[in-house]
């Protein structure tokens with residue numbers, strides 16, 4: 001514990017991101033995730049691409065986005081839709097060329113936004129040149145991956161080195177005749193793990209980062225970090241009691257997840273970023289417990305993603321659950337002035353509106369956009385897109401295909417990955433082709449950006465109004481207090497100097513009447529700045545009696561005393 005604290009102090013001094021009093025661009029950014037296959041197709045082949053992204057930058061600007069990250073766009077056999085990379089320093093043909101990428105970087109910066117790459121360091125594709133050479137023991141690649149000749153049983157047969165299981169199920173070891181050895185893979189067998197005990201690998205991956213930094217990118221979102229390092233003794237993991245040796249849950253991950261060496265690697269990446277500037281950022285994807293997640297702050301990450309809203313809440317969550325989740329993150333951040341973040345959705349989970357229902361999803365959009373720190377939006381959630389029903393024949397996600405015809409609907413991540421609904425023309429304006437890689441949701445005729453732009457009471461209007469508020473100091477750097485007004489109503493305030501913003505969210509399925517007098521300055525007048533679409537008519541109203549304020553079922557209202565109500569005109 002002591003060593004962590006002293007390291008904290010060192011980083012506090014050495015990382016200008018934390019020590020300077022003027023906030024950095026990323027500390028209150030609105031971050032947007034683009035899933036490139038489904039964002040915008042520029043050439044009519046039914047698959048989104050970089051020129052498509054380029055043509056829609058204006059939408060991001062209008063949505064008050066400060067930075068976006070692109071899910072993987074590297075060459076890939078697409079066994080795991082881009083997370084199996086066969087060349088870390090190139091662009092997948094279907095997405096475009098390196099020139100297209102360079103133009104996109106320039107155009108993004110011209111539009112005063114930042115561009116972030118998805119960095120996938122744990123593994124490569126088995127088609128990567130490094131793996132192919134490792135297979136043949138060609139130096140320096142021989143030990144680029146984790147190889148083992150296997151365990152010899154008394155009867156002479158060779159078997160896997162230990163009981164480790166892959167995240168996608170089945171043994172984490174696969175035999176290769178060519179090398180007469182097993183290689184280790186935390187994910188699919190086409191995704192061999194890189195060997196971070198080998199300094200050459202550590203340096204090679206640092207050079208991958210430098211390659212993209214040289215192209216002008218502003219940072220990285222780093223994939224699957226807790227799986228980076230493994231215990232070198234390769235001992236069996238303790239059993240959990242789950243009887244199926246093919247289930248990931250069969251063993252307790254004491255040797256394959258959250259290993260101390262992983263944190264040193266992360267620190268090494270921070271040093272690479274700092275070679276460029278203290279404005280470059282690193283965001284860590286880690287589905288780990290609170291202690292292990294928070295530790296990334298100490299080792300030089302700008303922040304580890306906070307998935308609490310995705311993993312720990314649902315349609316039935318109560319007001320207290322949201323308050324606890326928010327307080328827990330704020331209290332556990334280990335560094336003074338650390339930056340919080342709130343992820344509302346991603347390409348691995350059902351969509352926001354599908355998870356919560358329409359009004360509660362709007363309330364969640366309001367909450368994530370107005371809490372301190374970084375707000376993360378998954379593309380399409382800013383117009384309230386819904387999951388799309390995908391037939392077995394149309395299923396593309398390997399996780400869905402592996403589950404078979406009877407189980408695919410539960411396992412597949414395709415429903416949240418269908419094309420962005422731009423307008424009511426062919427394929428929702430995503431593509432000129434009538435067939436697209438995943439089908440367009442049938443609701444696109446009514447649920448699309450162009451239609452919403454014409455309505456002042458649309459999901460997108462709400463998203464724009466609330467994200468505009470983020471630009472004010474009260475949201476950029478205001479203090480936070482959270483309160484339960486009753487069992488169903490959660491409120492928080494943001495406050496700086498004389499400005500206060502109050503957010504009141506009702507998690508019951510019926511209207512609630514609450515007393516706001518404990519939150520509000522006695523003499524101040526409260527205006528409705530904005531509200532979920534079921535209370536849209538209240539915008540601009542002045543609250544007459546703060547003791548009896550009505551909040552609509554599953555809705556949320558934003559109040560201010562000093563800031564004029566949102567006016568889209």
Ligand SMILES: *[C@@H]1O[C@H](CO)[C@@H](O)[C@H](O)[C@H]1NC(C)=O
Nearest residue numbers: 102103104105106107108110
């Ligand atoms: C970026 O802005 C510069 C200066 O205005 C301009 O010359 C350049 O063409 C722009 N690049 C792109 C890709 O928009």
Ligand SMILES: *[C@@H]1O[C@H](CO)[C@@H](O)[C@H](O)[C@H]1NC(C)=O
Nearest residue numbers: 253254257258289290291292
């Ligand atoms: C968190 O995870 C680490 C490493 O997996 C483990 O040692 C620790 O006991 C866990 N902490 C809690 C509170 O579960």
Ligand SMILES: *[C@@H]1O[C@H](CO)[C@@H](O)[C@H](O)[C@H]1NC(C)=O
Nearest residue numbers: 423424425445450451452454
């Ligand atoms: C399609 O969208 C346009 C512009 O948003 C709108 O004017 C038009 O009425 C819509 N057409 C149909 C058939 O919904």
Ligand SMILES: CC(=O)N[C@H]1CO[C@H](CO)[C@@H](O)[C@@H]1O
Nearest residue numbers: 080083120187223224346348
């Ligand atoms: C959210 C996310 O990006 N998840 C990815 C984590 O890493 C594995 C393996 O690279 C991918 O399959 C997931 O999609």
Ligand SMILES: [Ca+2]
Nearest residue numbers: 041043047049
């Ligand atoms: Ca295309």
Ligand SMILES: [Ca+2]
Nearest residue numbers: 193227228229
């Ligand atoms: Ca690993």
